[in-house]
Every structure is written in structure tokens, then in C-alpha cells.
Amino acid sequence: MTLVTSTIGYPRIGEKREWKKALESHWNGEISHTELTRQMKQLRLSFIKKQRDAGIDLVPVGDFSMYDHVLDATILFGLEPERFQDIPSDKKLFAVARGTDKLPAAEMTKWFNTNYHYIVPELTDKSKPQLQHNNLLEWFLEAKEELGIHTKPVLVGPVTLLSLSKGEFDRQKLLDELLAEYGKCLKELTDAGATYIQLDEPVLALDTDEQLMNDIRKSYTVLKEYAPKAFLWLQTYFGSVSEADHLYQLPVNVIGLDAVDGEQQLLKQLKSKHFPDDKKLALGIINGRNVWKSDDERVENIIQTVLELVDQSNVILQPSCSLLHVPVSVKNESALDLSITDKLAFADEKLAELKRFALFGWSESRVNVRKKATAPVLNVPDSRVPYKERVKAQQHFNLPLFPVTTIGSFPQSKELRRKRREWKRGYLTDDGFRGYIKEQIEKWIRLQEELKLDVLVHGEFERNDMVEYFGEKLEGMAFTSNGWVQSYGSRCVKPPLIHDDIWWEEPMTVEETVFAQSLTDKPVKGMLTGPVTIAKWSFVREDCPLGYVFNQLAHAIRQEVLSLEKAGVKMIQVDEPAIREGLPLKKKEQLDYIQMAVKAFKIATSSVQPSTQIHTHMCYSSFEDSMPMISQMDADVISIEFSRSHGDLLTAFSDHAYQKGIGPGVYDIHSPRIPEVEEMTAQLHKALSVLPAELIWVNPDCGLKTRSGHEVLLALENMVLAAEQIRSEA
Numbered sequence: 001m002t003l004v005t006s007t008i009g010y011p012r013i014g015e016k017r018e019w020k021k022a023l024e025s026h027w028n029g030e031i032s033h034t035e036l037t038r039q040m041k042q043l044r045l046s047f048i049k050k051q052r053d054a055g056i057d058l059v060p061v062g063d064f065s066m067y068d069h070v071l072d073a074t075i076l077f078g079l080e081p082e083r084f085q086d087i088p089s090d091k092k093l094f095a096v097a098r099g100t101d102k103l104p105a106a107e108m109t110k111w112f113n114t115n116y117h118y119i120v121p122e123l124t125d126k127s128k129p130q131l132q133h134n135n136l137l138e139w140f141l142e143a144k145e146e147l148g149i150h151t152k153p154v155l156v157g158p159v160t161l162l163s164l165s166k167g168e169f170d171r172q173k174l175l176d177e178l179l180a181e182y183g184k185c186l187k188e189l190t191d192a193g194a195t196y197i198q199l200d201e202p203v204l205a206l207d208t209d210e211q212l213m214n215d216i217r218k219s220y221t222v223l224k225e226y227a228p229k230a231f232l233w234l235q236t237y238f239g240s241v242s243e244a245d246h247l248y249q250l251p252v253n254v255i256g257l258d259a260v261d262g263e264q265q266l267l268k269q270l271k272s273k274h275f276p277d278d279k280k281l282a283l284g285i286i287n288g289r290n291v292w293k294s295d296d297e298r299v300e301n302i303i304q305t306v307l308e309l310v311d312q313s314n315v316i317l318q319p320s321c322s323l324l325h326v327p328v329s330v331k332n333e334s335a336l337d338l339s340i341t342d343k344l345a346f347a348d349e350k351l352a353e354l355k356r357f358a359l360f361g362w363s364e365s366r367v368n369v370r371k372k373a374t375a376p377v378l379n380v381p382d383s384r385v386p387y388k389e390r391v392k393a394q395q396h397f398n399l400p401l402f403p404v405t406t407i408g409s410f411p412q413s414k415e416l417r418r419k420r421r422e423w424k425r426g427y428l429t430d431d432g433f434r435g436y437i438k439e440q441i442e443k444w445i446r447l448q449e450e451l452k453l454d455v456l457v458h459g460e461f462e463r464n465d466m467v468e469y470f471g472e473k474l475e476g477m478a479f480t481s482n483g484w485v486q487s488y489g490s491r492c493v494k495p496p497l498i499h500d501d502i503w504w505e506e507p508m509t510v511e512e513t514v515f516a517q518s519l520t521d522k523p524v525k526g527m528l529t530g531p532v533t534i535a536k537w538s539f540v541r542e543d544c545p546l547g548y549v550f551n552q553l554a555h556a557i558r559q560e561v562l563s564l565e566k567a568g569v570k571m572i573q574v575d576e577p578a579i580r581e582g583l584p585l586k587k588k589e590q591l592d593y594i595q596m597a598v599k600a601f602k603i604a605t606s607s608v609q610p611s612t613q614i615h616t617h618m619c620y621s622s623f624e625d626s627m628p629m630i631s632q633m634d635a636d637v638i639s640i641e642f643s644r645s646h647g648d649l650l651t652a653f654s655d656h657a658y659q660k661g662i663g664p665g666v667y668d669i670h671s672p673r674i675p676e677v678e679e680m681t682a683q684l685h686k687a688l689s690v691l692p693a694e695l696i697w698v699n700p701d702c703g704l705k706t707r708s709g710h711e712v713l714l715a716l717e718n719m720v721l722a723a724e725q726i727r728s729e730a
């Protein structure tokens with residue numbers, strides 16, 4: 001007896017990022033749309049075949065996309081923003097995703113708490129869902145005809161699609177209309193022979209309210225009426241469903257639940273309420289979001305427990321979510337240490353694991369039993385003297401009102417990137433590269449002085465990436481050569497692996513910072529990446545609690561902070577742009593995370609003298625729910641994104657009576673446009689309306705590494721003028 005296996009989704013980028021290359025060569029005009037379509041079809045079919053060859057019984061179609069699956073669903077139902085409605089259908093997808101000469105692209109944002117970005121549907125009262133050319137049907141038939149494989153069509157569910165949409169619309173009216181069109185789509189599929197149809201409703205992993213549960217109930221009841229032959233498969237992921245038993249009454253055939261994130265909750269639910277005998281449980285047993293082999297013991301225990309509660313014929317094994325979030329295959333990682341590759345399972349290896357668990361091939365393979373790690377317990381201060389006292393101790397900086405500074409990085413020119421490549425390949429010596437970096441630092445220190453900035457930075461030229469740079473220098477982190485995952489569009493990222501205890505070996509940033517400081521009398525701010533951001537943008541180990549990883553990284557960054565201080569650097573910025581991203585989806589789980597994250601930041605920053613000024617930087621966050629975190633972090637100065645104006649942001653600060661330094665980014669660095677002085681003074685006036693002048697700093701809203709030198713100089717010149725203007729009014 002074996003269990004049925006399934007996948008929720010598979011990476012679309014290809015083992016060698018063929019998908020990315022195809023897309024980009026089409027966008028560059030190197031290959032035609034026909035050729036792109038041909039290559040995409042080939043990839044799509046090869047992924048289906050690969051999964052079937054690995055022994056997966058229920059392989060999806062519709063998870064593959066030429067850009068983003070949320071956008072696919074939006075277009076499938078004719079819901080793209082009105083401005084794109086006249087674009088021919090073969091050009092529509094990329095027009096919405098990337099914009100055209102005349103039309104701005106649709107917004108994108110993070111897919112729940114992953115690093116994948118989807119295109120946000122924009123709906124209005126005029127939006128009218130209408131089923132367009134049914135791609136899903138085409139892909140279903142294609143797999144059947146060309147491979148003889150009966151696949152499981154997959155689509156974002158109607159409730160999730162609406163919940164992720166922005167704009168003003170009548171939700172109930174639109175839901176009803178949308179359901180009719182989903183119904184048509186499903187019916188076309190079942191008429192063509194489809195059986196299982198998976199609808200993804202990850203919104204169920206958020207805090208759900210009655211309204212949402214009603215929408216779910218209505219949707220699946222109605223869909224079953226529209227497409228009575230469909231075997232509806234309601235799929236959730238990214239956490240437990242608060243009231244999973246509410247799903248038991250729905251007229252669906254399969255309920256897919258996450259048994260990794262929210263494992264305890266799921267087992268409790270299954271024990272407390274009998275899982276309906278007329279349904280199947282798709283058990284998300286293998287972590288689809290991390291890169292490590294499963295802990296056999298854990299998986300076996302869960303399967304055993306579940307099999308005592310649910311009939312074996314009703315259990316389907318699958319990953320906890322789409323494998324979109326992990327790289328394709330470990331087989332291309334020959335450069336990594338064997339002791340690390342031994343522990344890894346990317347998408348393809350996870351397929352093999354799944355099959356192994358389904359075959360009950362357990363005892364002989366019980367190799368991956370996890371050893372438990374322990375975090376170093378060091379007794380270090382995690383709070384500083386009160387802010388008021390620090391302010392006095394920090395008067396030695398002699399800063400003007402509205403001090404002007406930047407977030408850390410300056411443009412990474414073509415030449416710089418070429419030099420870095422040459423150095424990495426061994427064509428340029430260490431000294432040669434270091435000398436070049438110093439030239440850049442010197443050049444930009446001079447420019448910052450000429451611009452009359454008050455607090456200078458060295459520019460981060462030696463860093464390719466703010467996490468990779470530290471990861472390469474810390475013990476316990478490693479880098480893959482091919483571990484790419486899709487981030488947005490064709491853009492892929494290669495997150496580092498935190499595979500072992502983290503140790504600080506030697507100073508990582510002191511040389512460059514001290515060199516920069518030696519060139520000027522103005523204070524130079526040292527730049528570090530914070531512990532939470534390093535963890536969040538890496539694949540973290542699973543053999544210890546996340547808090548251990550945070551603490552270990554925090555201790556390492558603390559050593560770096562102290563090394564900088566000892567070397568005479570008196571202002572140190574510890575960036576935490578990702579701290580908000582880590583916030584759990586459910587409110588009741590957030591407190592723990594906040595405590596952990598804040599503690600890590602404080603371990604990293606609290607051992608310095610009162611006279612040393614600690615800065616931090618966060619990119620755009622929803623400040624409403626980040627405020628408790630920001631206050632507790634207790635940085636002397638925080639810089640935040642503000643320019644892509646979220647009005648609530650400053651209210652959040654004033655509501656919380658925030659009384660420490662704040663640099664509300666006065667212009668958007670994501671755009672090449674040079675901001676006018678007036679725009680920036682307007683932003684500063686806004687800040688002044690809720691915050692005392694003594695607290696306000698003037699800075700862009702993020703690092704400048706992606707901009708050109710020319711843009712940066714003009715923008716900063718205007719920014720300094722804006723600060724002078726505001727000072728003259730004060």
C-alpha cells in the first residue's frame with residue numbers, strides 16, 4: 001500500500017534558468033513571440049514530465065506562468081486594469097507586468113510572507129469579470145495529448161484573488177460575477193475530462209473573519225453547482241487554517257492543508273474533529289519553502305498520527321506549498337562542501353522524498369534525523385542608557401538641525417561591476433581590487449563634502465549585495481552556484497544558506513569605514529546589515545529554532561559594531577529592511593516574532609557607548625504594525641521609506657509619541673526622476689506637522705546603488721537645498 005502523491009506547483013525557472021533567458025531575449029527583441037511561446041511550451045511540458053517520472057501521481061498545470069500566476073488569473077478573467085484593455089492579447093501579459101512606453105505597469109507586492117512578488121490586481125466598480133481564452137484548458141489538453149499525462153489544473157481561488165486586489169469595488173457583487181466565470185472555466189475543464197481542479201486559497205492562512213469564511217462557503221458551494229463534475233480541491237498554505245473544520249462541510253473533494261507551518265495546530269484539529277470520510281486530505285508534509293532534507297522522524301510521526309485519524313485511501317502526500325520558492329536541483333551544486341550538499345533537498349530532491357514517504361520506505365532511510373543545535377548564551381547588554389542621556393552624550397557630533405545624510409550605498413557603476421568580476425575570476429589581485437574600492441570611496445567622500453552633506457558614508461562599493469557580503473565573511477553561511485529562485489518577473493535571487501552555527505571571525509567592514517573617516521572631518525556612518533535581515537534573506541537551518549539563528553547572527557554583528565566603535569567610528573547604522581517581512585501572517589503569532597527580532601537588534605547594537613549613535617534603516621513597511629517593533633529597537637535614528645507616500649506612516653509615529661531621530665525618506669530612489677526641491681520641502685513640512693524639528697533627519701528613502709552617478713548628484717544637490725530651505729524657516 002502506498003499513498004497518493006501530489007505537488008501544488010513546481011519552479012518555473014528551469015534548471016539553468018532557461019525560462020529567464022527566454023523571457024529576457026524576447027524582451028530584448030532577440031526572439032519572436034512565436035519562438036518564446038515554443039520555448040515556454042517545451043519547458044512547461046518538461047516540468048510535467050519530470051514530476052511524473054519522479055513518481056508524482058497528481059501533477060499540476062497552471063502553476064507554470066510566463067510571469068506570475070496571479071496575473072494569469074487576472075487576465076484569464078479579463079480583469080486587467082482598464083488602461084490595458086486595448087492591448088492585443090499576445091502582448092497583454094507583459095504590458096500589465098512591465099508597463100509600455102505610455103502605460104505604467106501594474107503594482108507588484110510580496111506574495112504573503114515569501115520573497116515572491118505577484119502583480120496586484122486593480123479592480124474598480126466597473127470591473128466586469130469575463131472568461132477569456134482558457135489557457136488552463138489548453139495546458140490540460142496539451143499535457144494529455146503530448147505526454148499522455150492527466151494533470152490537475154491549478155488556479156488562484158476566487159476569494160484569494162479578490163482579497164489580494166486593490167481598489168474600490170463592491171466585493172459581494174464582484175465575487176458573484178467572478179464565480180460565474182470561474183464556474184465556466186471549471187466546466188470547460190471537466191467537459192474536456194479534467195477531474196481534480198486545485199483552487200489555491202492561501203488567504204485562509206491569514207487571520208480569517210466571518211466575512212471571509214462566508215465568502216469561502218459561498219464560493220465553493222456555487223462553484224460545485226456551476227461545475228458539478230469537478231473534483232474540487234481547496235488548497236491552503238503558508239500556515240494553519242484557524243477554523244479548518246469549517247472547510248469540512250464544503251462540497252469539495254480534497255482539502256489541502258499545510259502540515260509544516262502550523263503542524264501542531266493541524267494535528268490538534270484533526271484529533272478534535274473527525275475529518276470527513278467523503279473527502280481527501282492533501283497533507284503538505286514536506287517544507288516547500290526551505291532547502292533542507294526533511295527530518296524523517298518528524299515526517300513519519302505526522303504521517304502515522306494522521307493515518308490513525310484519516311483512512312489511508314483518503315490521504316495524499318504533497319509539499320507544504322508550491323515548490324516555486326526553492327531552487328530546482330542540488331545536482332548542480334558540485335562546488336559546495338559535501339557536508340552541506342548532504343543536507344540539501346531542492347525541488348527535485350523533494351519530489352524523491354515525497355515518493356519515498358509515500359512508499360513507506362522508511363526504516364532503511366532514516367538517515368536524516370536532526371541533531372539539535374544550541375545557541376551560544378553570552379551575557380551581553382541588550383539595552384542602553386535612556387535616549388535622553390544618549391542625546392547629551394552625542395552632542396559631540398555638532399549636527400545642524402535637519403541633518404542631511406544618505407542610506408549607505410552609492411552607484412555601482414559598470415566599471416565597478418567589471419572590476420569585481422575580474423577580481424572574482426582572479427584577473428585582478430586582492431590589492432588591485434581594494435585599491436580601486438579606495439579610489440571610489442575617496443571620490444565619493446569628496447563629492448559628499450562638496451554637496452555639503454552632514455553625515456557621510458563610504459558608499460558600500462565593496463559589496464555586491466548587503467547579505468551576501470556579510471555571509472561570505474561569517475562562518476556558518478554558504479553560497480550555492482545555482483540555487484536560484486524567482487523573486488519577481490524574470491528576476492531571480494540566490495539566497496545564501498545558513499547551514500551551521502554563525503561565528504564572527506574578523507572585522508568585515510572596519511578597513512573601508514576607517515579609511516573613509518580618515519579622509520574627512522565630517523562623521524562617517526558605518527554600515528552593517530542587521531541579524532534579522534540576514535536571516536530573512538537566507539535559507540535558514542531548521543534544526544534549531546529561528547530565535548537561535550537570530551541570536552547567533554546578532555552576536556556576530558555585535559562584534560562588528562564593537563570593532564567599528566573601537567576603531568573610532570562613532571555612528572553605526574544596522575540596516576533591517578527585512579524585519580517587517582518576517583512578521584507572521586497571524587496576529588497572535590506576531591508578538592513572539594517581534595520579541596525575537598527586537599532582541600536580536602538589541603544584542604547587536606546595545607553594547608556601544610552612549611556617545612556612539614546607532615542608526616537603523618527599514619524600507620517600506622506597514623508602519624501601523626511595525627511601530628511596536630520600531631519603538632523597542634531603540635535606535636537613536638531610524639530612516640524609513642516615506643516618499644511613496646503612505647500618509648498613515650507619520651501618524652503612526654506621532655500616535656506612538658515616537659521621540660527619537662527619524663529620517664523620513666524625502667524622495668523615491670526607485671525612479672530615475674530627479675526630485676524637485678519643492679517636493680522634498682513639502683515632504684519635510686508633512687513630517688514637521690507631526691514630529692518635533694529636533695528629531696527630523698533628511699535623507700533619500702533607500703540606498704542609491706541602483707541609480708547613476710549623475711542622477712544621484714542632482715538629486716542630492718536638491719535634497720540639500722530642501723534641508724537649507726527648511727532650516728531657514730525654523
Ligand code: GLN
Binds near residue numbers: 408527618702703704
Ligand atoms: N545600506 C543599504 C544601502 O544603502 C540599505 C539597502 C536596503 O535598505 N535594502 O544599499
Ligand code: ZN
Binds near residue numbers: 620
Ligand atoms: Zn531601503
